[in-house]
Amino acid sequence: MLAPLHKILFAIAITVPHVLAAQDAPPPNVSYSSDPEILEQGAQLFAQQCAGCHTLANDAIAPPLGGITSLLHEGQLTKWIREPEKVLASGDARANALLNRYKVAMPPFDHLATAQISSILAYIHHESDKRDLVSFKVATAQNQTRLIPAVEKSNLIIELEDFAQIPRLPNRPAYKGIAFMRPDPREDNAYFVSELMGLLYRLKDDKLTTFLDVREHFSRFVYEPGVATGLGSFAFHPDFSNNGIFYTTHAEIRHGSPAINADDIPDDAPEGVSPPLEWTLSEWRLDQINAPTFAGTRSEILRFVTPTTAHGSQEIDFSPVSDLTDPDYGMLYIACGDGGSINLKRPDMAGHPHAILGAIMRIDPMGTNAANGQYGIPPDNPFANSSDPLVHQEIWAYGFRNPHRFTWDDSPKPRMIAVDIGESNVEEINIIEPGGSYGWGVAALEGTTHIDPIVDAKIVRGATPEELAGTQLPHAQYDHIDGSAITGGFVYRGPLKALQGKYIFGDIVNGRIFYMNWDASLRDRSIYELNIIQDGVITDIRKLSKVDRAHLRFAYDDRSGDLFILTKDDGKIRRISNAYEATY
Known part of the structure; x- marks a missing residue:
């Protein structure tokens, strides 16, 4: 399946034929404040609002x-900051050239x-x-060459219904909001929902508590700057219903607190x-198992820089194993991004066993044989017996830019x-x-394409067989022509027959919902798009949420088989209520 990609000439995603004329125009008459207080406010706001994606140089x-x-001009910049989609829709040449290069529009x-805004400028x-x-100076591309097969449109329709509304917190930026939803192991039809700004809600029968x-437990807690900064994730111990332990x-x-990878960052x-x-x-232990709000103890397990x-x-x-004799029972998996290493032009800081950055870790949170004594290294970890003192024995797999979501399918085997x-052109689905x-990282691979992390990470070409040798190729991938940032979902095993045996996932930015056929053979590596109906009307996630950037997430209740769609900005949780093939 991947062979045709190797035959593609080194197609450059960004060509350099000519630079937008407006960029060579005489500069505008500029008059910005030099007041120290305004500049200080601008510096703080730049760090909070802009620095997650932009630098100055x-x-x-x-x-x-x-x-x-x-x-x-200041007016042009202000309009772009507040309404980037309208600027793009107006045909602005520079804005659209930037979109062509970075493949994703700035959120409003x-x-x-x-x-x-004036202080930032x-x-x-x-x-x-x-x-x-x-x-x-951004160059315009004459032709955008597709390196990955296109997502295929399907005849499969899903119907959505509103399930819950999470309130918007005061002063919440658009890129914060709900991130995860998991079933409460103690009670059917009850859920926990996390908000990046630091809250963990419990949802039961439309009642949110x-x-x-x-934030009350960590004086140094921050949710800015950065798109995903804040309360990253949470997970319940497999025996939570009896021991009340979660993470x-x-x-x-x-x-400067001790971190397990402090020595990985070169001077x-x-x-x-x-x-x-x-x-x-952190590990949390409830005093009372069925308590509706947390009261108990907390301890730190580890921290990394x-x-x-x-990409933190x-x-x-x-893993969803319940057999206490299974070596994977009670092992906690932790997905770590590359921390922006490529953007610092330091691919050496990620993508190898000497680096936590860009890795998925697997630890025993109840163990004590790690260096800090607060967790254990599982003996069946792939590097557990390495004699190399620089190897992180916690690593389960490595070479990721931003392993955003993961799950398991246990049919026919886990x-x-x-x-x-x-970063540049490819979104990946990987079997770990x-x-x-x-x-990703030192190998400079993004899916089956190759980037140049030193000169320009946006320059993409098909990777050669020699460059791909020794790496795990993605099970499937899609091009940035079809989307900009993948969010993982779940293999559906619920009551809706049309979805059974399908891995449902989507794109964070444009909100398209995709699926793959997920059976024992895994022969079909094509990606298909689902069609969406709500209240009898054909629609899409951005229309439903009334946003330009969907901020799409998924949740799944493996007890009821319900699959949910979350959108961060409007705080909506929607349930897939029906699915069927369209008849024409």
């Missing part, structure tokens, strides 16, 4: 912003007041003058505009499925093998 997830105030920052202008920064406010991850600004690693983070894994706010701790979870959000290398 270097290309990253999004373009560098140094010099932009000498290229575009319409929550910022005019004075706040004043800070950018002041720093640009001080550091002699010139505006980034705050089960845990993480969370959260972010803190790096302050010469460049500083990002966004600060380094410490991601902390990311050099920027990008994503999902944590236990298989771990993890998705990886791409212990000790497997999945290509």
